[in-house]
Amino acid sequence: MRIQKGIIIVILTLFLSGCWDETQYKDLTIVPLIGIEGEEGDITAMFAFPTFQNGQIEYSSSQGKGISTRAARSDANLQTMEALDMAHLEVILMSADLAKTDFAPSLDMFFRTPRNRITSYMAIVEGDMATYFNPPGKMKSEVSYFYPELLRTVVLYSYGANFTLQDAMKTMFDPAIDLALPYLQINEETGIPKVVGSALFSKQRYTGITLSSSESISSVIMANKINKYARITFEWEAKQTQITVNVMRVKKNWKIGTDTISASYDLDISVEEYAPHNLHEKKKREEVTAFLETSFKEHFDAVIKKSQEAESDILGFGRKVRAFHSGLWNQGDWQKTYADLPIEVEVNVRMKLTNIAE
Amino acid sequence: MKPNIEHVKKLVYETDDLFVKMIDWPFEEGIICYFTTLVDGGELNKQLALLKRQAEAKTQNWAISAASSSYPYTDDKLQNLLSLGETAIIFPNANIIVAINLKKEQARTTDEPENEHVITGSHEGFIENKDTNIALIRKRLLRADFVVKNLYTGNKNSDIVTYAYIATVADPQLVKMIDNKLSAISSDEFFTPGQLIEYMEEHTWSPFPQLLVTERPDRVASNLLEGRIVLLMDNSPTAILGPVTLFSFFQTPDDFNSRTLVGSFYRLLRIFSLITAIFLPAFYVSVVSFHSEILPIEISKQVKLAINEIPYRPFLEAFILEIFIELIREASMRLPTPIGQTIAIVGGLVVGDAIVSAGLVSNLMVIVVAMTAISSFVIPSAEMNMTIRILRFPFMLGAALFGFFGMVIGLLLLFIHLLNLRSMGRPYFSPVIPFDFTRFKDIFVRLPFLRFLRNGKKKGVRE
C-alpha cells in the first residue's frame, strides 16, 4: 500500500509541476534565413521567417541590434510575435565588411548551441544587408525560400563545396586549409541577388579577393569536391566556337617537394555543347582534348594565382604538407609559405562521353 | 438408508424436469431418473433394451456398454451424474448406479468464427460442444499420440476442463505442470475460459495475454504439432493454447496459405504495425511539443501550418481523438452490424471532419490517430489488439511529460516487463530472448516449408 501511495504522489507531482522543457512547436517562429552585419561588438542581425495566419503562410522579417549575435536575436525577439527558433536555419548571410573582421565569435553561438542546426549554408554578401532581404528587383518568391534553393543549386552545379556552417567552422579553425564561401551581389540589371563567385578567406578573415564563378567551379574540381554537375564552358577562339564540358570524375595527385608542389589532374569529362559536330573523328577528338587540357590548365593556374595572392590555401595543400612534410610545414606561417610556393599544375583530359548525339 | 423415489427427488430439490420412476429389471426393481431437458428419451429406450438383455444373460459386466457404466451408489455421485445430463438407474439392494450417457445436444453448426476469418484455408470453427471440438481437432491429427485428458475441477466436480497434447512432441514436464495447476483449481463458480486463463497465467496484472485464444481447429492442430497444449471447456467454443510467445499473436493461418513472399510481406507489415500502434502518437506528441528540431525542413512548414491555431496541447488533442476512436469502436461493436457500420462512418468521416474544421484538433493529429487505429486493427489476435491499444496511453503520457526521454523510459520498462513474463513457465519473449536465430528470422519472414522440412530432417526432429 505504501508503494502505491508513493507512486500516486509521484504522478500527481508530475501533473502539478508540468513539463519543464516543453517548447510547443506552435509557439515558435521557424527562421530559415538570417543575415548578420556590423562589426564585433555591434552586430545587426536580420531574420526572415514565415508567419502562419488563418491557414495561410505569409513572410515577414525582423531586425535586431546588439553587442553579440545572441543579443541581437534577443532584441529581435522583442519585435516578433513568437520566439525566434534557429533549429531550422537554412542560410546564414554575412556582410563582406563583417567577414573582413574577426567574425568567428559571432558564429560560435550558432555552431555550439545544441538546438541549432549546423548544416545551414553560409554565404557572403556585398553591400548593405537590408537590400538582400528586400531586393530592389521583382522577386518571384520569398527571400527565405529563395536563398536556400539558390545555394542548393550552387552545391548541385559545383560552384562551391563545403560551405555549411559546420564545414566552415572546421575549415576556419584548421590552419592547413582556408575557407571559400559563395559570394552574392545584387544583379544591377534585374535587381535580384546573384551568386557571382567565391569569397576567399585567409585564416579566419575574408581577404576581399573573390573568384569568378567559372574559377569557383575550377577550384571545386581541383579540390575534387564536385557534385552532380560541374559544367564549364570554354571559348575556342582559334576555331571560333564554344565548348561546354561536364567533369564527371577527378583524380588528383599532389606531389609535394621540398619547396615546390606539382599537382596533376586526370579529368574524365563529357562534352555537352560543341557546335561543329565532328567528334566522331578520332583526330578531332584528340584536338579537342588537347585544347581542353590547355584551357583547364589556364583556369587552374588562375585559381592558384588568385589564391596565392589572397594567401588563401582553399584547396588544402597544407593538410598533406602538415601530415607528411613537416620540413615545409615548419617553415612558419603556412598561409605565407603557400603564397610564395611555386605550384605546377598538369591536366590530363579523357573524353569519356560526348553527350550530344553524334 | 436405501434410496427411494422421494429421496432422489429431494436430492435435486424437487425440480419438475426430473423424470423418476421405478423400473423392472431382471433381478430387482430399479429407480430410473434423468432430467427430461437433457436426455433424449427415444435413444434411451433402445439403450435400456440393450442393457436389459445383457442383464438377463447374467454376464459379469452387464452394465457396461458403449454408452453406460456403473458406479457404487452415493448421494453425491447421483447428483453429479444427473447434473451432467446422464441417466441414472439406481439399484437400492445392490447399491449401485448404472449411468447411461445419452445427452440431447443443442449445437450450432461448425461455422467459421466471426473474428478469425481467413481468406483461404479451412473455414471450420469450434462450437459450444466440447466433444465436437475434440473431434474437429482429432480429424486433423490422425495419430495415436494425440492425447486428450479430462479433469474435473472445483469442489462440486461438475466442471470439466479438457487438455490435449501430442505425447511425442509435448514436453512431459510441461504436461505435468499443467495437470498440477488444473487440479489445484478449487472453485465452485461455473467459470468461463477467461477465468480459466487467469488461473493458468502467472502474471495477472500484465497487460499482455500470456495464452493464445482461438476458435479455429486448424490453428489448434498446427500449434499442437509444435508441442503446445490446448485447453478446452465444455459450453465454450474457445480453445486456449499455451505456452506461447509474444510473436504467436502476430501470425495467422493465412500466412501459411499464401505465397512465401506475400506471407513474409504481411508478417513484416504486422510487426511494423505493432511499432506504429504503440509509438506513433507518442512520437508525434514529443516531436511537436519537445523536439521540433528533428522535423525535416520540407515538412516543418506544413506541420506548423496545421498546428498553429489549435488551442490545446498536443497531448490533450491526441487524447481527445484516441478516446473518440475507442468510443466509435466500442459502439460499433455493440450495435447490430448494419447500424454499427453507420456509426463507424458517421463517427469516422463526419465527426472527424467537423472536429478539424472546428479547430479543436489538427488534421495531422487526425492522420496520426487514424493511422494508429488502423495499425492496431491489423494485429490478428483480438486480445493482443486491445493490449496494444491500451499500451499507447502510458507512452503518450511519457511523451507529453518528457518527450523522447519519457518514451525511452517507457520502452525500457516495457522491455524488462516482457523479459519477466512467462507463459506456462516458458519465456514469453522467446525467439528474441533467449535468442534463437532460426526462429528469430521466423518472426519477420515466412520461409518456404521445403526448407523447414530439410532442416527438420537434418536435426532429426522427433516424429
Add this chain to the structure above:
Amino acid sequence: MKFSLTPIQFFLIIFLLQTGSVFITFQTRLLEGAGRNAWVVFIMTGILHYLLLLFYERQHSRFLPGPFVLLLYKMYWIYINVLSLSNILYSLAIWLYPNTPSIVLLLFIVFVSFYANCCKPDTIINLPVIIIPAILIFFFSLVFVFPDLEWTWLFPLDLKDVELVLNGFLISQVTVVGAASFLFLRKRVVSDVKMIGWPIAIYASFWFLFFFMSLIVVQLFFPLETIAIVPQALLYLLKSQKVNFVERLDLFFLFIWMMWSMITVILFAFLIRLVHAETNSGKQYKFNLLIHMVFLLVPPFFATRDRLEMLREPLVYLHLTIVVVLPIFVFIKNRRKTI
C-alpha cells in the same frame, strides 16, 4: 542468486559494462590528451586490454577476495554508477532538458534500474540484448560519415614526446573500466567452456574495433584545433549529417546512448548486489533499495560542470588500482595461501 551465463551473454555483459559509461566522452578527452598520437596510443591500450583479459582468465580461479576487498569493489562500482548517472544528467541537461530538475529525470532512470533489479537474475542477464540493434545502428551511422573524413589527420605522429604518449595512455585506460567484472562473472559461465584462444581474442578485437572506430572517426572528422569545443564529438558528428527523412540524427543517438548507459547502470547495480549477496545473506530487497537511494540522491549534486570534472578526475587512478593492482594483490595473496 542462482544463474548461469552462456559465453555470449557473458561477453555481452562485459562489453556493456566497459562501454556504457565512457564511450561517448572518451574520444574527446583522449584527443585532447594525446593529440594526433591518439590512435597509436589506443592500439597500445587494445593490446594491453587483451593481455589483461588473458591474465584474468588464467588466474580467475585464484580470485577469492576477502570481505574488505569486496567492499572496495562495491564502493568502486557505486562510484562508477554515480559518475555515469551524473554524466547522463549533465548531457541531458545540455542537449535537451535544461529546465527540468535533474532529480526528476533521475527518478525515472533509477526507477527503471530498481525495477530491473527487483526481477529475477535471468531478466537482467538478458537485458543487454536490447542493445544489439543499437550497436548495429551505431556502426551504421558511423559509416555515413566516412566520405567526410580527412585521412591526412592521422599524421604527423609525435611519439617522441613521451609525456604526451603516457598522458594519452593513461586517459585511454578509462575504456577498460568495467573489466574487473570479468573476475566476478567468470565463475557463473557454464563450465567446460574454453575461454583462452578464440573467445577472448574475438571479444578483445570486437571491443577494440568498437572503440577504435569511434576514435578514428572523431579524429578524422574534426580538426584537432576544434576538438576542445565539441565535448561530445560523436553527437556533433552525427548532427552534421544530412539525411532525407529526419534532421538531427544526434538526438536519436543521444537516446540510444542513454538507453545504453542505463542498462550499464542496471548491470553495475546487479553486480553490486551479486557481490553483496555472496557475503551477506537475507535483506536483499532492502540492500537493493539502499543502493538505489544512493543513486537517486548523489548524482544530482554532481551534475554540474565543475563537480562532474571533480568526480571524473580520480577515475583513471581508481580504475588502475581496482582493475590491475588489486586483482594482482589478491592473486598473490591466494597463491601464498595455497603454497
